[in-house]
Amino acid sequence: MQTKKVFTHVEPIAKDNDLKLVEVNYVKEGPDFFLRIFLDKKGGITLDDCAAFAEIISAELDEWDIVEGAYYLDVSSPGAERPIKDEEDLELTLNKGIYVKAYKQIDGEKVDRHTDCLR
Structure with a gap:
């Protein structure tokens, strides 16, 4: 799975929602895979921002079929x-x-x- 490909697809959607896509990670933790999308915006990102973006991007990711197999989608701030x-x-x-x-x-x-x- 290419995180660059996901980044390229997700970035314009983030911009359309006044968000900055900071980073995309795809990692295996134990038996599970996680696709992590890190966002920010002026004034700071909120939990509601992350939840709303996860709703928007989840259907898009399924349609693009970039990520093979089952994974958990995690949308969050990039942290301190x-x-x-x-x-x-x-x-x-x-x-x-x-x-x-x-x-x-x-x-x-x-x-x-x-x-x-x-x-």
């Missing part, structure tokens, strides 16, 4: 430790707490930090 991949992600994160992990040393230190994301 989400990766910031592009400028839109950064805009959605402004004025919120973020967790920063440095790849290289900064001022002689390579430590993980929690900070506020300000412009």
Whole structure:
């Protein structure tokens, strides 16, 4: 199963619903498979947003027949430790707490930090 294919199909539907598709994962946990769709929006994503989108996308996924076999559909927010991949992600994160992990040393230190994301 190609998550890129799912992402390509789901992204325009997310945009039509004023949502940003952040990531798509397909994982096996125990005997079960999970298709996880992570969404965000300005002001933050709610449980109602996730439930409404799951209703919309569930029928579409069945019609596209991209995912083989049985799976559980999980639509949720990307969470507090989400990766910031592009400028839109950064805009959605402004004025919120973020967790920063440095790849290289900064001022002689390579430590993980929690900070506020300000412009």
